[in-house]
Amino acid sequence: MLLTSLLLTLLPVAAAVPVSRRLGRDAGWVLALPLLAAAGVLAAAWRGGVEAEDHPWIPAIGVDLDLRLNGLALVFSMIVLVIGAAILAYSSRYLGRDPAVHRHGTFYLLMTAFAASMLLLVLADNLVVLFVAWEFTSFASFFLIGRSGDHARDPAIRTLLVTVGGGLALLAAVATMVATTGTASLSGVLDSGIWQDPTLSTVLAVLLAVAAFTKSAQFPFQSWLPDSMVAISPVSAYLHAAAMVKAGVFLLLVFSPVLAGHAVWSALLLISGLTTAVFGAVAAVRRHDLKGLLAYSTMSQLGLLTAVIGIGTPAALTAAIVHTVAHALFKSSLFMLIGVVDHEAGTRDLRVLAGRRVRLPVTGTALAVAALSMAGIPPLLGFVSKEGLLDAALGTPGPAWAGPAVTAAIALASVFTVAYSGRLVLGALGLWGPSPAGAPEPWESGRGEEVHEAPAAFWAMPVLAAAAGVVLGLVPHVLDAPVSAAAHAAAGEEHHAHLALWHGVNPALLVSAAVIATGAVLVLLRRPVERVAARAALPVSGLGAVDEARHGLVRLGALVDRASGSVAPRVHLLIPALVLGAFALAGALTVDDLPAVVGAPSRWHDWALVVLVGAGVVATIRAKTRISAMVVVGVVGFGVTLWFFTLGAVDVALTQLLVEVLTVCVMVLLLRRLPGRFRDEEAPHRVQAVVAATIAGVAATLGVLAFTGRSEMSEIAHFYLTQTYAQAGGVNVVNVILVDFRALDTLGEMTVLGATGLTVAALLLNRRPAPPQRSAVDLRSPLAHVRENLVHIRVFGRVFGMLIIALSVLLLLRGHYEPGGGFIAALVAGAGYALLYLAADHDTDRRLQWPYLTLIGGGIALGALTGVAGYLTGKGFLGAAGVKILGYGLSTTLAFDLGVYLAVLGLIVAAFSLLGPERSETEAGAEPDPTSPIADPAAEQTTGQTTAPTPAAAREETSR
Numbered sequence: 001m002l003l004t005s006l007l008l009t010l011l012p013v014a015a016a017v018p019v020s021r022r023l024g025r026d027a028g029w030v031l032a033l034p035l036l037a038a039a040g041v042l043a044a045a046w047r048g049g050v051e052a053e054d055h056p057w058i059p060a061i062g063v064d065l066d067l068r069l070n071g072l073a074l075v076f077s078m079i080v081l082v083i084g085a086a087i088l089a090y091s092s093r094y095l096g097r098d099p100a101v102h103r104h105g106t107f108y109l110l111m112t113a114f115a116a117s118m119l120l121l122v123l124a125d126n127l128v129v130l131f132v133a134w135e136f137t138s139f140a141s142f143f144l145i146g147r148s149g150d151h152a153r154d155p156a157i158r159t160l161l162v163t164v165g166g167g168l169a170l171l172a173a174v175a176t177m178v179a180t181t182g183t184a185s186l187s188g189v190l191d192s193g194i195w196q197d198p199t200l201s202t203v204l205a206v207l208l209a210v211a212a213f214t215k216s217a218q219f220p221f222q223s224w225l226p227d228s229m230v231a232i233s234p235v236s237a238y239l240h241a242a243a244m245v246k247a248g249v250f251l252l253l254v255f256s257p258v259l260a261g262h263a264v265w266s267a268l269l270l271i272s273g274l275t276t277a278v279f280g281a282v283a284a285v286r287r288h289d290l291k292g293l294l295a296y297s298t299m300s301q302l303g304l305l306t307a308v309i310g311i312g313t314p315a316a317l318t319a320a321i322v323h324t325v326a327h328a329l330f331k332s333s334l335f336m337l338i339g340v341v342d343h344e345a346g347t348r349d350l351r352v353l354a355g356r357r358v359r360l361p362v363t364g365t366a367l368a369v370a371a372l373s374m375a376g377i378p379p380l381l382g383f384v385s386k387e388g389l390l391d392a393a394l395g396t397p398g399p400a401w402a403g404p405a406v407t408a409a410i411a412l413a414s415v416f417t418v419a420y421s422g423r424l425v426l427g428a429l430g431l432w433g434p435s436p437a438g439a440p441e442p443w444e445s446g447r448g449e450e451v452h453e454a455p456a457a458f459w460a461m462p463v464l465a466a467a468a469g470v471v472l473g474l475v476p477h478v479l480d481a482p483v484s485a486a487a488h489a490a491a492g493e494e495h496h497a498h499l500a501l502w503h504g505v506n507p508a509l510l511v512s513a514a515v516i517a518t519g520a521v522l523v524l525l526r527r528p529v530e531r532v533a534a535r536a537a538l539p540v541s542g543l544g545a546v547d548e549a550r551h552g553l554v555r556l557g558a559l560v561d562r563a564s565g566s567v568a569p570r571v572h573l574l575i576p577a578l579v580l581g582a583f584a585l586a587g588a589l590t591v592d593d594l595p596a597v598v599g600a601p602s603r604w605h606d607w608a609l610v611v612l613v614g615a616g617v618v619a620t621i622r623a624k625t626r627i628s629a630m631v632v633v634g635v636v637g638f639g640v641t642l643w644f645f646t647l648g649a650v651d652v653a654l655t656q657l658l659v660e661v662l663t664v665c666v667m668v669l670l671l672r673r674l675p676g677r678f679r680d681e682e683a684p685h686r687v688q689a690v691v692a693a694t695i696a697g698v699a700a701t702l703g704v705l706a707f708t709g710r711s712e713m714s715e716i717a718h719f720y721l722t723q724t725y726a727q728a729g730g731v732n733v734v735n736v737i738l739v740d741f742r743a744l745d746t747l748g749e750m751t752v753l754g755a756t757g758l759t760v761a762a763l764l765l766n767r768r769p770a771p772p773q774r775s776a777v778d779l780r781s782p783l784a785h786v787r788e789n790l791v792h793i794r795v796f797g798r799v800f801g802m803l804i805i806a807l808s809v810l811l812l813l814r815g816h817y818e819p820g821g822g823f824i825a826a827l828v829a830g831a832g833y834a835l836l837y838l839a840a841d842h843d844t845d846r847r848l849q850w851p852y853l854t855l856i857g858g859g860i861a862l863g864a865l866t867g868v869a870g871y872l873t874g875k876g877f878l879g880a881a882g883v884k885i886l887g888y889g890l891s892t893t894l895a896f897d898l899g900v901y902l903a904v905l906g907l908i909v910a911a912f913s914l915l916g917p918e919r920s921e922t923e924a925g926a927e928p929d930p931t932s933p934i935a936d937p938a939a940e941q942t943t944g945q946t947t948a949p950t951p952a953a954a955r956e957e958t959s960r
Contacts (some may be wrong), residue, residue, distance in 0.1 A: 176204060195259070233335055258492070279628050285416055300417065379501050409510055587703070761852070803832075855902045856910070
């Protein structure tokens, strides 16, 4: 059931783009349904205890997709899924009117990926899986913030730097826990005895606290949260109410059973949380931008949660969980409602709204209700949760002054909470009051304009969230069971919550009454409070500190680059050559007794191939022009190919041969943009190169002579030879290793190839390549007449190109049993495409317009989906499963091999498509127009047009 819920959240991720293309902004309604279904599945799966599922992923190193649903995970899952579904539905009305969002598909893709990452985070019972989900939330938020426009670039980078920095702290904690306990299971780690070690537990407490602080914007990492307000309202609502910041709170609660009461843990959480709570509340009172006010209020509320978790008592953890639920409801409602106000009024500035006639009866009522819940006013859920926070603070363990001190700090932050809640309501409804005498813009902006109510579909979701706060405030006992189970998971001991609106007259109620009364006075005296708060600016800027750290890293990189950033190959090859020589020297001095040679170490044709390869190396060194060097270096490649054939490594030999062929084709495209001759090197540089090459050559020779033929077949080689057919049903050992035994490595290599193709595409689509150099062919020579000399290519190439591609499909299908497979087949298909390219008259030939980005992305996606399909058969990630049809076996490894085929072929096609055309300066030198279909590489593939419809080569001037 848990895996089912996770798969349900992945369904809208896969469907986001196609559904958005079909329905536009209305896709939000459809994509919200799987999230609600996942919430229903989890609610049905929970029976009051702990539900666990174990699914193999990488069992060899103890990393499995272990899922656990306890009370704590249930509460956070409901927040993630239900609030996420509401925001997706709200987005269906918001997106169409926001000019910053013109591609709904990517927005919904990122939002649903955000939701899936958060659900995986709260359900994960494996530390490695938890860390992966943690980082996914950081990257999802980065892309969602960054896509809001050019002004969002720096805030997105700053957010990523802070949160990924915390991710490194979490990674260190995860590595330490796994290394010391010997297990990656979260449950196993929490049950282990490592927490009794004072030194180790202190280190882990600091690392985990830092990770949570960066995610939940706690001092001194708080600056990214208000900075992220450049994102559109649906993003802000999800990020602040249910996703990013809640991840940090969840992490603190998960490790509370073993760290609650730890002196360092409690001190860090109390000091940082209370500082953030007070600072954020005071800063919120100074904001004129209502969305910025909400950002600082989120910071303050998270500070309260962090501090109360730091108290560590069962009552405190229960209060933190209740306030987490209340915060999710009122904060999601407020962000969405401010989005409605912004859309209808065209502004979020309370000074501008003060001059408007705001007529928003439903939106204003819901906003007032949600804000009152945030302020802790009865009979709302926020009042119930705030009472719990105050009661927990009064019971803070430790010295006698600890309880009153913590209570006073929480009360101070709560006073300002009432003040900024009033500021929010009055400002949003245009009731902030008249502008000061003589005040300039923006007080006078749009004076007298009327703001009308939005359509019902726009405010429906935030109204429901605000109404939920009312209902749960009146009957909070309906939360007793899930909150009690969550408190039990967080406290590590049985604790029964008894939530009620009225607990009688007690100290917490008296403090709460004083807070409300004082806050109301601050609202009434808002003008003097505003003037005092405006002068309370801090001398240090958090954003400035982040930017300074960012620029410092850039300066450090530039410093390192000056030492190593050279385009001369000798600089980069010198270090590995010297290291190889050092290894050879160490081996010569330490290795005394080598095993006897088993059989003849070499044969006569081995020496013949050595001479052939050596001749190619010498000729390459002596070559004066790049074309001649390319020709003779091919001698080396083909010599090595022959060597592989003589050794019986047919698959490796075929791969080497095809790589050599395609390298020549691609290198010709590059050579047109390089000088025809090599530059003469200075004598010292030549000496350095000779010395380094000599050291590397001698070391390699000694190593080959020392170890060749001195060992029997290794155990792993014997395993592959004997088990290939038994376990994988194939006899081609090389291919079976690639797509069965080491499929995860191959998936990683596919991903690297895909990233390479995307990098090449991004570089060449946005930067003008170097112009072609003067042709190396004498234009007066008959060889210069390309069209006449390539008649045979044009006649036969179009036919044989397609035949070669068809042959590649055969090689793909037989790869499990005979030489072939996805990689070799893709190289053969690439050779066929190269022949079609040479046979075409023009780069815009329709037969050359292959969607290389689709091929790359489809290949990687197919490989990953094949891996996920292994879970359906119970064999784990990339576990093979097969059936027989008409006597022929079909396995999921064939689909995986097809993914390899598509990814490699896409990279080859990208190289030809992007390196061949000549683009004018206006086409490649200027910034791309974001509204143009070719500004998006995916759009280019859809339209089937290349970026520059110019000839693949100037047929009368240059030879390909």
